[in-house]
Amino acid sequence: MTAAQISAIVGEVMAKMQIGSDVSGMHGVFTDMNEAIAKAKEAQKVVRVMSLDQREKVIANIRQKIKDNAETFARMGVSETGMGNVGDKILKHILVAEKTPGTEDIKTTAWSGDRGLTLIEMGPFGVIGAITPTTNPSETILCNTIGMFAAGNTVAFNPHPQAIKTSIYAINLLNEASLEAGGPDNIAVTVEKPTLDTSNVIMSHKDIQLIAATGGPGVVTAVLSSGRRGIGAGAGNPPALVDETADIRKAAEDIVNGCTFDNNLPCIAEKEIVAVDSICDELMRYMVEEQGCYLASKEVQDALIKTVLTEKGALNRKCVGRSAKVLLGMVGVEVDDSIRCITFEGPKEHPLIAEELMMPILGVVRAKNFDDAVEQAVWLEHGNRHSAHIHSKNVDRITQYARAIDTAILVKNGPSYSALGFGGEGFCTFTIASRTGEGLTSASTFTKRRRCVMVDSLCIR
Ligand code: NAD
Numbered sequence: 245m246t247a248a249q250i251s252a253i254v255g256e257v258m259a260k261m262q263i264g265s266d267v268s269g270m271h272g273v274f275t276d277m278n279e280a281i282a283k284a285k286e287a288q289k290v291v292r293v294m295s296l297d298q299r300e301k302v303i304a305n306i307r308q309k310i311k312d313n314a315e316t317f318a319r320m321g322v323s324e325t326g327m328g329n330v331g332d333k334i335l336k337h338i339l340v341a342e343k344t345p346g347t348e349d350i351k352t353t354a355w356s357g358d359r360g361l362t363l364i365e366m367g368p369f370g371v372i373g374a375i376t377p378t379t380n381p382s383e384t385i386l387c388n389t390i391g392m393f394a395a396g397n398t399v400a401f402n403p404h405p406q407a408i409k410t411s412i413y414a415i416n417l418l419n420e421a422s423l424e425a426g427g428p429d430n431i432a433v434t435v436e437k438p439t440l441d442t443s444n445v446i447m448s449h450k451d452i453q454l455i456a457a458t459g460g461p462g463v464v465t466a467v468l469s470s471g472r473r474g475i476g477a478g479a480g481n482p483p484a485l486v487d488e489t490a491d492i493r494k495a496a497e498d499i500v501n502g503c504t505f506d507n508n509l510p511c512i513a514e515k516e517i518v519a520v521d522s523i524c525d526e527l528m529r530y531m532v533e534e535q536g537c538y539l540a541s542k543e544v545q546d547a548l549i550k551t552v553l554t555e556k557g558a559l560n561r562k563c564v565g566r567s568a569k570v571l572l573g574m575v576g577v578e579v580d581d582s583i584r585c586i587t588f589e590g591p592k593e594h595p596l597i598a599e600e601l602m603m604p605i606l607g608v609v610r611a612k613n614f615d616d617a618v619e620q621a622v623w624l625e626h627g628n629r630h631s632a633h634i635h636s637k638n639v640d641r642i643t644q645y646a647r648a649i650d651t652a653i654l655v656k657n658g659p660s661y662s663a664l665g666f667g668g669e670g671f672c673t674f675t676i677a678s679r680t681g682e683g684l685t686s687a688s689t690f691t692k693r694r695r696c697v698m699v700d701s702l703c704i705r
Pocket of ligand 1: 375378379443458459460461463477478480510511600674675677
């Protein structure tokens, strides 16, 4: 399919999905959240008795459809939210399709001996509530649904209102995939107009026992205060620490690649650098001379602070996920397409360093030595326990950093996105439960453990 054809499809879909217009043709989309949850409950009764093989057939069809629609999703996401870039969003969707675990993640533990056989079975919760962000809207919905459905659940989503069209497109595709592969409709549901009220319906509904919240601190706190079991995938501010034992040229390349991926939207992406003094200048030179970083003067930094943050220090949403070229354009600096990141040196308290911006702005904090670098990086992570990165060849130092920063993700000597299985080993997820400790979520995260005991029988050893 050509780019023009994709754009035409995106335009058509977006036009059809104006909020308030008729979305009756769309599977899984309702006007009332209570009705949506009731439909998901009906669907879950079917899903829970489907064999793992049947579920896997549905998941295979979901994977294929995500790949077929990766470019459409990418264009819709960028067009609706104004955030990120199409090329990287295509890669993110392919990653979801290929590396999100399915039913193979649901494993039984068994003890067999003289007194019989005991199993731990991983069973479904039922209907799961899920709240999803603007930054990876369809990626999160698709990834969450594969894992939740593999575990025998269905899911009611309250997507971010600013990404509702892209989210509805994803939910419709999931249900079409299920129907085509012999599964039920409404394995994933939502409402046309998600609000805080519809979110509250999910949080207080008697049929929702588990809620997965992916977003900033507000939503995670709200879910954890709801009285329901919550999986809290919250904010980060990942520092990338570089010491003098690292391959400095490669560190510059990896860090800028990770930071600029989808214009810095992923919560795991490098948000600032802490570099030991002896290699700090060299690192910045590689960043500027070889990696397309624009070295911002004090005046440009001040203008950026006024532009990307409000007077109260909140994020200006119009700047989140924008490219370095666009951000510089907003403060009157014209650059060409070779510029992909903005850098400068500053103290850790600098607003463009301390805040989780989700923009390709990479401030560099100079540290006296490794111990000082660890201390500053831990401060910058703000206790989120989310993600951190290090470039060092000294295993003892890597261990020291890992223990001090205590994050769900720690990438060593590579770009941050390798933690999602992109250019690194391991599976993919877009819900990293930093606050509540499950870490990278997958199908098994969305299960209840059940002990099943047979006494004095079925041990045939
Ligand atoms: P956001 O917090 O503004 O919104 C996330 C979702 O929560 C949206 O659906 C929003 O409508 C809802 N929401 C916000 N406040 C709420 C409240 N008080 N009650 C109920 N619902 C509420 O975040 P965003 O800008 O869409 O996404 C970016 C943030 O999410 C960043 O902080 C990023 O680090 C984080 N994030 C974390 C992960 C992770 O896996 N840990 C993944 C993606 C994004």
